[in-house]
Amino acid sequence: MPAVIGVAALLAAGTALAAGGGGGPSEAVFVAQLVVLILLGRLLGEGMQRVGQPAVMGPLIAGILLGPSVFGALWPAAQHALFPADPGQKSMLDAVSQLGVLLLLLLAGMETDLSLIRRVGRAAFSVSITGIVVPFACGFALGQFLPEAMLPSPDQRLVTSLFLGTALSISSVKIVAMVVREMGFMRRNVGQVILASAIIDDTIGWLIIAITFSVASQQSFDWSSLAESVGGTLVFLAVSLTVGRRLVATLIRWTNDHFVSDAPVLSLVVVLMGLMALITHAIGVHTVLGAFVTGILVGTSPILTRRIDEPFRNVTTALFMPVFFGAAGLSADLTILTQGPLLLLTIGLVLIASLGKFAGAFAGGWVGGMKSREALALAAGMNARGSTEVIVASIGLAMGALTQDLFTMIVTMAILTTLVMPPTLRAALRRLPLGRDEKARLEREAFEAKGFVPRIERILVAVDESPPGRLGARLAGMLAGLRGLPVTVVEFGNGSGPAASDGAGPQDVVADAAHRAQEQVAKPDDAPEAVEVLALDQAAPAEETVAEEAGKGYDLLMIGLDESGTRPGDFPEAASRTAGRFDGALAVVAARGDHREAPLEARLNILAAVTGTELSRRSAEVALALGRAANAPVTILYVGTAVVRTVNSDHAAARRDEETALAELSGIAARYGRSVRTLARADGAAEETILREARRAGSNLIVMGVSRQAGDVLSFGAVAANLLERSDRSLVFVAS
Known part of the structure; x- marks a missing residue:
């Protein structure tokens, strides 16, 4: 009712405006026309939508009502005043x-x-x-x-x-x-x-x-x-x-x-x-x-x-x-x-x-x-x-x-x-x-709609020439290659890490890894776009460049920096400063084992350590995406109470949690076309369990979901710190 009264008042105001006008175009009449058309169109559009009709019909019907068909027939003077010829x-x-x-x-x-x-x-x-x-x-x-x-x-x-x-x-x-x-x-x-x-x-x-x-x-x-x-x-x-x-x-x-x-x-x-x-x-x-x-x-x-x-x-x-x-x-x-x-x-x-x-x-x-x-x-x-x-x-x-x-x-x-x-x-x-094939496709698409990797549109890479940097550039290129994502590279220089013997810079590493991933996964009828890799010209320090780029629509920051001179269990200071200037998702890389000798060529064998949380689900998805891009084996390890540090006497409930988490991750693996081995362990300290199962599976890359800890120094908690100190296998920490 108030809206109807408002429209009627505006119609009357239009008559008064026209009567007082000088015969030429009137800004007040124009504003009254806009207000009446928008208000009545919105009201009718709302009504149309509530009865299951397209809302776009509302403004069209509003115009018909305000035109010669209705308003002009009932009150010609007012209609001509509000919409003069x-x-x-x-x-x-x-x-x-x-x-x-x-x-x-x-x-x-x-x-x-x-x-x-x-x-x-x-x-x-x-x-x-x-x-x-x-x-x-x-x-x-x-x-x-x-x-x-x-x-x-x-x-x-x-x-x-x-x-x-x-x-x-x-x-x-x-x-x-x-x-x-x-x-x-x-x-x-x-x-x-x-x-x-x-x-x-x-x-x-x-x-x-x-x-x-x-x-x-x-x-x-x-x-x-x-x-x-x-x-x-x-x-x-x-x-x-x-x-x-x-x-x-x-x-x-x-x-x-x-x-x-x-x-x-x-x-x-x-x-x-x-x-x-x-x-x-x-x-x-x-x-x-x-x-x-x-x-x-x-x-x-x-x-x-x-x-x-x-x-x-x-x-x-x-x-x-x-x-x-x-x-x-x-x-x-x-x-x-x-x-x-x-x-x-x-x-x-x-x-x-x-x-x-x-x-x-x-x-x-x-x-x-x-x-x-x-x-x-x-x-x-x-x-x-x-x-x-x-x-x-x-x-x-x-x-x-x-x-x-x-x-x-x-x-x-x-x-x-x-x-x-x-x-x-x-x-x-x-x-x-609903047919069987159609049902399978709908389930896959609904599953991917909740995923982390499918929602990534743009990747920022902060790396140097050290083994962690080259491994990080390689992994970023593999993720980008799956869906043709654009990548921006910020290179840390000034002697941080040894120079690459092959002369390939981080930009080249990303592009080559993306190309290889696309060759691995591309289908003739649905090939992803070629990956565009941009290396920034950096007049300012690299950390400041990352800070400038942080607000430009990146969904993931991949960090791989030289660890020499860093205290065991800690990340490089440059990594802490860089991560502190980026509010989105992080993937921090540490190179170990054969990835220190050949970060670009060593084949991947991946272990995803999960706990059933959303963060661990994200990290498992990253692991599976990397496995698909490299055609690499993936093992999913569910780590029980030793990670979450709680005491749960209900073993049946704990078992259900494990089964539910592993079943969901097996479903994700199927969407990525991977056949995975799943394990559940709840004995001993989490880092000991992860390293032991990585050795048994022959894994050389451990991917784990973590949470950022408060403070100026980059930290993901005690388990991540212990892994960083003791692991002889490369690590990727995926953080929200």
Whole structure:
């Protein structure tokens, strides 16, 4: 009720502002328009979401209610006062709307998962192609038979037909994703095909819009101009998705690492979006294509994607989306549907759109090898238009390719098909059984979603030329190679440790280890990205360089420094200072045994010492990842009460803890493709148990999860100190 009163008060205020205005654009009226559109759009969006409908429908319906369809019919004076026809006043709202379109397409591009398209392959492409061709042909044919009175001008029939075909054929990724995610089908086979098909739909749709814009701008059909636009678009896409992809990732990293002001990467993304939009405009296609491709490139950046997505999504959802869709709703006049011929034509448009999309998508799913139930769910999901069609229709209206009546009909079609899709898709998805292979894949992905290693996006390496440094660089490269992670190397010099005899610096060691790991694990259809290794130019001491880098989005710091001159059981002073300046996860390396003689070549045989805690789970995961990267044997040792220093008389409960922990870690090992040996020991001191079992297993690398102790000196507790003093095998301490 307070919100309704507030909206009514603002509507009345708009009338007063217009009455007191001087006839020109008014800043106060503009602010009142924004507040009303945002407030009513948010309230209706909240209501739509609560009844299981897409929230994006709220702002669109708000615009329709505030436009001539309802508010203008009930209180014309107030409606004209708040939304006057003055071109200068309208241009203020249009400017926000146009920026909103670019940001919406930027976010759509960031949600475009190219790897998902590669994974589902045949089914997604067949669904998308048939799901576009059939409704597009229907829409295009409808445009060819429209009476001239429905066209902007008789010579615009081709462009109008292209817009109608496009509006009927594209699915809305945002709407589809919302329902699929809500149903818990995001990772199901059919859910992935639905999403991938919608992504391909969107991509092809914006290409069609770009070409249609080119045709419209020529005022007549010209094969040479069309060829130039198509050729320019293809070249733009080819350059963007190859050279541009790496360039954008490099710019994001460089900006993040070198600017000290707030949110520099967000400014960079806006600038890139603008430049790409200007490039597409220059080659004769619409600016939305440039924004969409920018989103794809930003979304594939190996770092900071989550940090970029959140602020853009927040400001777009809070401001630009309700303004754009609200303004689109303002342009729709549903009173035309009181005219019998236009109402029948609108009903026909909705039926053609729904039946064409349903039939095309179902046929594509069947051709792609899907079962009839899966194809049925797919056809139901692809029928949502929503935001995408409204954007297409708005562009067509702004270009003069659509009349006001056609625009209203397309908006009505978008609303109705979007409202029908969620309940039909939910009904279809509930009937789909879960296959054995699909269940195994879902369990693996859910397991990895909780993991530590899969969430690492960027690694910082602080090493010198000593054996611990070279071993640390090697291990960091192996972890990076598994998923193509970028690595930054800070080298400690000034004589700390002997120089390498082979002349290879830490950067080379990381790159070589990453390359070897990728050769070991890469699959032809899912090879990780090549690892980018950056060695920093260091004018300042290395510890200060690490401190500067610490806030730049690193998820793991690997430390390997010369231990000579260090008291037994302690870490080097440089390691303490370095770790003290980094708040994230640490992996501290100590080289022993054959790793002191050949840190780069000695084969790995790994022992992971665990206690059932989250920290030990992380360390076991690191051990298993290293085992996979090096094809090395891994032994998991559960160390009982001697580690946690507690007395537990309930031996059955202790046994259950051991079994539970080892079963979970065996599951992790299976996800990493490792067959491991598991042990449980609770006799003697923890360090003695670990060293004894390492000797029995022939392990030359012990990986252990530890907690940082308070103080200026790097310490992980008594067990870690005893291992550091007594171990004749290399050690990796993984700390939170």
